[in-house]
Amino acid sequence: MPRKPRFFIDKLPVHIVHRSPCCEPVFFEDQNYATYIHWLKAGCSRYGIEIHSYCLMSNHGHILLTPEKAEDLSCFMQYVGRSYALYVNYKYGTSCTL
Numbered sequence: 001m002p003r004k005p006r007f008f009i010d011k012l013p014v015h016i017v018h019r020s021p022c023c024e025p026v027f028f029e030d031q032n033y034a035t036y037i038h039w040l041k042a043g044c045s046r047y048g049i050e051i052h053s054y055c056l057m058s059n060h061g062h063i064l065l066t067p068e069k070a071e072d073l074s075c076f077m078q079y080v081g082r083s084y085a086l087y088v089n090y091k092y093g094t095s096c097t098l
Helices: 030-047 072-092
Strands: 014-019 049-056 060-067
Touching: 014 072, 030 049, 030 060, 030 072, 049 072, 060 072
Parallel strands: none
Antiparallel strands: 014 060, 049 060
């Protein structure tokens, strides 16, 4: 049975947990954290997202944010996830999902 779609409201803060599959590491060195933060900032500008706080750990991250428009939240997370995955796969010569 598929899960119900997530329900978000414009301008209402949301807590996002961005986790790797099987709790595998996604950050391997300090530069990885900086690059992920770069993509978060770029996504905020692109999709009208305001980040209030974040906490990045080796295998996941917590992000507290407010979307201007609720429908932009999924586009923002896809943008950040895809951009960071391309960076990691290129840098480490892999082709895995993050």
